[in-house]
Amino acid sequence: MIFWQQVINGLTLGSIYALVALGYTMVYGIMELINFAHGDVVMVGALIALTLTQWFMQQGLGFPLSLLLASGLSICVCMLLGWVIERVAYRPLRTAPKLAPLITAIGLSLLLQQLAALIWGKSYLPFPGNLEGSSYAWHGIVISSLQLSIFILSLLLMFLLWQLVHHTKLGRAMRSTAQSVPFAQLMGVNTNQVISQTFIIGSALAAVAGVMDVMYYSVGNYTMGFLLGLKAFTAAVLGGIGNLKGAMLGGLLLGVLEALGAGYIGDITHGIMGSNYKDVFAFFVLILVLIFRPNGLLGSNNQEKV
Amino acid sequence: MKKSLPLIVLACLLPWLVYVFIGQSWVRILDFSLLYLMLSLGLNVVVGYAGLLDLGYIAFFAVGAYSYALLSSPQFGLHWPLLVILPIGALCAGVFGVLLGAPTLRLKGDYLAIVTLGFGEIIRIFLNNLSTPINITNGPQGISEIDPLHVGSFVFNHSSALMGISVPSVIHIYYLFLLAVIVTIVFSYRLEKSRVGRAWMAIREDELAASCVGIHTKRYKLLAFGLGATMGGLSGGLFAGFQEFVSPESFTLMESVMILCMVVLGGMGHIPGVIVGSLLLSVLPELLRESAGWQKSLLGSVWVDPANLRLIMFALALVIMMLLRPEGLIPSSVRKKELHHE
Amino acid sequence: MSNILEVNAISKRFGGLIALNNVSLVIPQHSIVGLIGPNGAGKTTLFNIITGLYRPDQGHMLLLGKRLPVGQAHEVARCGIARTFQNIRLFGHLTVLENILVGRHLRSTASVLGAIFNTAHTRQEEREMRDKAFYFLNYVGLSHRAQDYAKTLSYGDQRRLEIARALATEPQVLALDEPAAGMNSKERQDLAQLIQRIKEEGVTVLVIEHDVKWIMSLCQQVSVLHFGQVIAEGDPHLVQNNAKVIEAYLGRGQHHVA
Ligand SMILES: Nc1ncnc2c1ncn2[C@@H]1O[C@H](COP(=O)(O)OP(=O)(O)OP(=O)(O)O)[C@@H](O)[C@H]1O
Ligand SMILES: [Mg+2]
Numbered sequence: 001m002i003f004w005q006q007v008i009n010g011l012t013l014g015s016i017y018a019l020v021a022l023g024y025t026m027v028y029g030i031m032e033l034i035n036f037a038h039g040d041v042v043m044v045g046a047l048i049a050l051t052l053t054q055w056f057m058q059q060g061l062g063f064p065l066s067l068l069l070a071s072g073l074s075i076c077v078c079m080l081l082g083w084v085i086e087r088v089a090y091r092p093l094r095t096a097p098k099l100a101p102l103i104t105a106i107g108l109s110l111l112l113q114q115l116a117a118l119i120w121g122k123s124y125l126p127f128p129g130n131l132e133g134s135s136y137a138w139h140g141i142v143i144s145s146l147q148l149s150i151f152i153l154s155l156l157l158m159f160l161l162w163q164l165v166h167h168t169k170l171g172r173a174m175r176s177t178a179q180s181v182p183f184a185q186l187m188g189v190n191t192n193q194v195i196s197q198t199f200i201i202g203s204a205l206a207a208v209a210g211v212m213d214v215m216y217y218s219v220g221n222y223t224m225g226f227l228l229g230l231k232a233f234t235a236a237v238l239g240g241i242g243n244l245k246g247a248m249l250g251g252l253l254l255g256v257l258e259a260l261g262a263g264y265i266g267d268i269t270h271g272i273m274g275s276n277y278k279d280v281f282a283f284f285v286l287i288l289v290l291i292f293r294p295n296g297l298l299g300s301n302n303q304e305k306v
Numbered sequence: 307m308k309k310s311l312p313l314i315v316l317a318c319l320l321p322w323l324v325y326v327f328i329g330q331s332w333v334r335i336l337d338f339s340l341l342y343l344m345l346s347l348g349l350n351v352v353v354g355y356a357g358l359l360d361l362g363y364i365a366f367f368a369v370g371a372y373s374y375a376l377l378s379s380p381q382f383g384l385h386w387p388l389l390v391i392l393p394i395g396a397l398c399a400g401v402f403g404v405l406l407g408a409p410t411l412r413l414k415g416d417y418l419a420i421v422t423l424g425f426g427e428i429i430r431i432f433l434n435n436l437s438t439p440i441n442i443t444n445g446p447q448g449i450s451e452i453d454p455l456h457v458g459s460f461v462f463n464h465s466s467a468l469m470g471i472s473v474p475s476v477i478h479i480y481y482l483f484l485l486a487v488i489v490t491i492v493f494s495y496r497l498e499k500s501r502v503g504r505a506w507m508a509i510r511e512d513e514l515a516a517s518c519v520g521i522h523t524k525r526y527k528l529l530a531f532g533l534g535a536t537m538g539g540l541s542g543g544l545f546a547g548f549q550e551f552v553s554p555e556s557f558t559l560m561e562s563v564m565i566l567c568m569v570v571l572g573g574m575g576h577i578p579g580v581i582v583g584s585l586l587l588s589v590l591p592e593l594l595r596e597s598a599g600w601q602k603s604l605l606g607s608v609w610v611d612p613a614n615l616r617l618i619m620f621a622l623a624l625v626i627m628m629l630l631r632p633e634g635l636i637p638s639s640v641r642k643k644e645l646h647h648e
Numbered sequence: 649m650s651n652i653l654e655v656n657a658i659s660k661r662f663g664g665l666i667a668l669n670n671v672s673l674v675i676p677q678h679s680i681v682g683l684i685g686p687n688g689a690g691k692t693t694l695f696n697i698i699t700g701l702y703r704p705d706q707g708h709m710l711l712l713g714k715r716l717p718v719g720q721a722h723e724v725a726r727c728g729i730a731r732t733f734q735n736i737r738l739f740g741h742l743t744v745l746e747n748i749l750v751g752r753h754l755r756s757t758a759s760v761l762g763a764i765f766n767t768a769h770t771r772q773e774e775r776e777m778r779d780k781a782f783y784f785l786n787y788v789g790l791s792h793r794a795q796d797y798a799k800t801l802s803y804g805d806q807r808r809l810e811i812a813r814a815l816a817t818e819p820q821v822l823a824l825d826e827p828a829a830g831m832n833s834k835e836r837q838d839l840a841q842l843i844q845r846i847k848e849e850g851v852t853v854l855v856i857e858h859d860v861k862w863i864m865s866l867c868q869q870v871s872v873l874h875f876g877q878v879i880a881e882g883d884p885h886l887v888q889n890n891a892k893v894i895e896a897y898l899g900r901g902q903h904h905v906a
Contacts, residue, residue, distance in 0.1 A: 032416075033416070034416045034419070034420065089625060089629070092629055093628065093629070096628075096632065098416065099353075099357070099359060099574075100628045100632050101628070102359060102416055102419060103359075103566070103570055103624055103628050104624065104625050104628040104629065106361070106419075106563060106566070106624060107620075107621045107622070107623070107624025107625035107628070108621070108625060109621075110560075110563060110617060110620060110621035110624070111618060111621035111622065111625065113617075114614050114617045114618045114621060115618070117611075117614055118610065118611070118614050118618075226559075230420070230423070230424070230427075233420060237417070237420075276431075276434075276435050277431065277435060279427075279431060280427075280428050280431050280432075282424075283424035283425070283427065283428050284428075286420070286421065286424055287409060287410075287421055287424065287425075290409070290410070290412075290413055290417060290421060291409045291412075294412065294413070294417075493764040496763050496764050496766050497760070497763050497764060500758055500762075500763035500770070500774075501749075501753065501756050501757075501758040501763065501773075501774075501777075502758065502759070502760055502763050503763070504742070504746060504749055504750050504753075505750065505753060507739065507742060507746075507750075508739050508742070508750045508753075511739035511740060511741060511742060512737050512738075512739055512740075514701065514721070514737065515733070515737040515738070515739065516739075516750070517700075517701075517721035517722045517725070518699055518701070518721050518722075518724075518725055518730070518731055519725055519730070519750055519751050519753055519754070519813060519814070519816075519817055520722050520725035520726050520753050520754035520817055521722055521750070521753050522722045523722065529760065533760065
């Protein structure tokens with residue numbers, strides 16, 4: 001019983017990871033860059049949604065409407081943020097050695113966190129409104145409507161992204177840019193624009209994930225993006241970085257692994273380790289995957305060309 | 307070597323000047339900058355020479371500090387002498403470096419960054435939680451009442467009287483740290499100019515080509531990890547003895563990032579750059595701390611928390627340096643050409 | 649004349665593509681052996697396998713009768729095989745001299761401890777290494793550029809520096825991947841002389857090149873790869889008139905026209 005309950009919880013969490021992982025994977029697929037600041041875009045999305053929901057409710061709007069408006073605005077802000085990040089910090093370094101954009105990315109991540117700390121303070125902010133909602137019980141397993149909505153909405157977004165990448169002109173341009181930038185340019189693709197759009201789409205998904213995360217845990221904080229980002233990155237690597245299906249699978253899998261791990265770690269270690277070690281799981285998974293299957297579950301085995 | 311003599315003389319006089327004209331608290335800040343300098347020199351071996359981006363470097367500082375703390379405090383009732391535990395701490399950190407490095411060797415640069423970051427966090431989480439079922443690290447409270455830095459009956463952490471002049475403890479500490487820093491610099495410099503250093507730089511430039519001239523790339527990368535970690539561990543031990551207290555709070559990701567900043571700001575792979583970078587970034591934030599005062603007098607209240615300001619400054623330093631001057635403030639001519647892309 | 653290197657039934661595939669299919673070669677000692685074939689024939693892949701950068705799916709190699717380690721480039725280098733790359737891979741931001749010094753890695757022993765304590769042995773070795781390095785720079789005529797960054801050299805000089813770096817390991821077999829690419833005819837002649845000289849010093853040279861005429865005049869033996877298979881090997885003149893070879897090259901020619 002506990003097992004299935006943990007699986008349900010894990011799937012909910014995992015679908016949030018998957019949305020964030022998609023952002024990492026798309027950027028990596030196209031530019032071979034780990035966008036360290038991606039997790040912090042999630043945080044910005046979450047905190048903006050949190051504050052605006054509160055504000056709209058104070059203006060007398062109902063909770064659902066406030067949430068909807070706030071989320072919409074937060075998505076827009078994050079899209080803009082993603083665009084700016086790429087333009088200012090990554091584009092000038094596109095041909096520089098790897099270390100350079102990586103270091104800028106770390107700097108940006110820190111910058112976003114500290115700016116958020118200035119704006120929102122350092123304490124944990126509660127998410128406004130009553131999120132209890134109804135829940136469904138079945139053989140002792142409880143699923144809240146929030147969990148259900150998170151899961152369904154995530155699947156829907158992933159489906160839409162899949163359609164976008166595989167059945168639109170932009171998607172084709174993205175795929176050919178991922179193959180090879182010079183080649184795509186030869187084929188008449190405006191690769192700069194494609195890269196911008198990739199960041200924008202990734203950031204929009206990040207914002208949605210941020211809203212979900214802040215609702216699920218019902219608190220938000222300027223540091224919340226760090227761990228979430230790291231786990232989502234792990235999910236992307238687990239599935240095979242650069243691979244959309246991989247990110248989705250990796251996210252769900254990591255969520256479940258983590259939930260089960262947190263649930264059972266006490267039993268496994270005879271109480272030596274408690275659930276306070278649960279955040280270590282993601283790291284261990286990451287390290288194990290990188291050692292034993294560095295291309296991830298769905299990644300192909302590419303050998304460096306000499 | 308000859309050219310650096312005036313610098314060494316200046317470095318020896320500096321604490322007295324600062325002590326007399328500014329005050330004891332600033333000598334303490336100098337002490338800390340020397341510690342940071344040692345850490346930066348260690349990270350420089352890993353990032354600057356071998357080109358491996360390590361984001362969990364502070365973990366080795368932590369290992370060194372906790373080794374010292376556990377071997378000379380009431381925690382286990384052990385009180386071993388300094389000259390025994392410092393090497394032990396450094397060695398432990400070195401071993402950790404090799405252990406953590408080993409599984410990451412096959413990874414490309416960006417993966418390496420994430421994994422080392424993960425390792426750094428794992429170590430911190432363990433430090434926080436290894437208080438049950440057996441109390442090893444004493445959890446978030448940390449370990450206190452650590453023995454001060456001492457050799458025989460001479461305690462660096464206490465002031466002494468020399469020919470009628472009283473020498474404050476922070477100045478003792480300063481000279482101890484200065485000695486450690488000078489030794490580290492000399493060793494780093496020699497490594498840089500040696501067969502080993504050239505092998506690292508070859509790996510940094512082109513790992514494949516390096517392996518084709520017979521460089522055992524894995525071994526040399528591990529060596530860089532291990533040596534960098536050893537240097538981190540050594541400074542960690544000094545840190546623990548200086549503070550007489552350690553807790554997991556001192557070993558966060560932010561510290562790793564800050565040391566990376568120091569290396570990057572001055573110029574990766576180039577010792578003078580690393581020195582300038584770490585001195586700048588350990589002194590400037592202290593000036594910023596005082597900014598609360600003038601913010602109040604200028605703007606009427608404290609608008610920006612100085613602690614935030616400090617980190618924002620670090621963040622901007624990283625981003626702006628990479629965009630405008632990726633070779634650092636005082637670059638080696640080599641790195642300059644490398645990072646200025648066509 | 650005995651064989652220094654034997655390649656036995658090597659196969660390698662990349663996904664669906666069969667880059668090498670059951671390739672066997674014998675390289676006689678103290679000779680210059682040419683490897684030719686159309687683009688994508690698998691020449692570089694064969695080099696990569698011999699020098700340990702790729703692991704073959706099947707087959708093995710013998711160096712003077714001993715099994716050559718597979719997939720471990722540094723071990724292969726230690727056994728005495730050095731190489732250059734089709735797309736030059738120098739340590740661009742080290743000086744010309746330092747590039748050679750890195751090439752001397754296997755021929756020196758200084759360890760970390762030796763380095764940090766700057767022992768007499770280390771200093772002695774460092775001096776000897778420098779002298780030796782200048783010997784190799786002189787050998788290819790680059791000693792006047794010793795202190796410049798490798799990246800600043802002209803294309804032809806970079807090729808020669810890469811050869812010097814490989815020679816600095818004092819190999820038994822030197823594998824050159826299209827060393828004459830992008831050179832004019834004067835440079836090609838000089839290069840041929842250099843290769844000849846290297847051979848006379850007792851190094852066996854294995855060289856990939858597209859210019860059939862150049863390679864025929866340089867080599868004692870030529871092997872032709874086509875779609876991952878050896879379609880002809882032996883005396884240059886016989887190979888040149890081999891029907892399969894003519895077809896492979898003409899076939900490619902027609903392809904280009906189409
Ligand atoms: N790492 C790799 N991954 C995938 N395919 C590869 C890889 N290396 C080589 N190939 C493929 O193997 C085939 C043989 O390539 P190879 O480079 O050996 O040819 P080559 O004979 O050296 O050609 P060229 O004359 O153009 O240098 C080519 O089709 C190439 O695309
Ligand atoms: Mg080739």
